[in-house]
Amino acid sequence: MVATLILFLAAPTAKIFFDQRAQIAALEESIAAKEQEQQQLKLQEERWGDEAYVEQQARERMFYVMPGERAYLVLGADQTGRQAAESSAEQVEAGKPAWADGLWQSVVDSAFPRSEPEIAPVEPEQ
Secondary structure, three states: OHHHHHHHHHHHHHHHHHHHHHHHHHHHHHHHHHHHHHHHHHHHHHHHOOHHHHHHHHHHHHOOOOOOOOOOOOOOHHHOOOOOOOOOOOOOOOOOOOHHHHHHHHHHHHHOOOOOOOOOOOOOOO
16 A cells, blocks of 8 residues: 555656656757757858858859959850759640730830831832
C-alpha cells in the first residue's frame, strides 16, 4: 500500500521532470542552430567589409561598371538550350489585348511605321 502511494505521488513529478528534460534538449538544439546562423552572418559581414567583394557584388547584382568600362548585357542567354517546362496548365489562346496595350501599340505604329508607303511616281505632263 505504501509503495502504491509513493508511486502515485512520484508519477506526476517524474513526468514533469522528463518533459522539462525534453524541453531543455529542444532549446539547446535551437541555441546551437542560432549560434551556427550567427557564425554564418559574421562571415558574411566580414566579406561585405572587403572592398573587392563589394565591387564584385555591385557588378553582378546591379550591373555597375567602373568609369571608362563598357557593360554588355546579353538577353536570353539563360534560356539557350532549355525547353519549356512541362505544365499541367490549360493552354489558352490569346484574346483581344487590353485597351492600354492596344493604345500603346497604336502610338508605336504611328511613330515607327512597319513598312514604307508606296508612292507612285508623278509623270510630267506633255
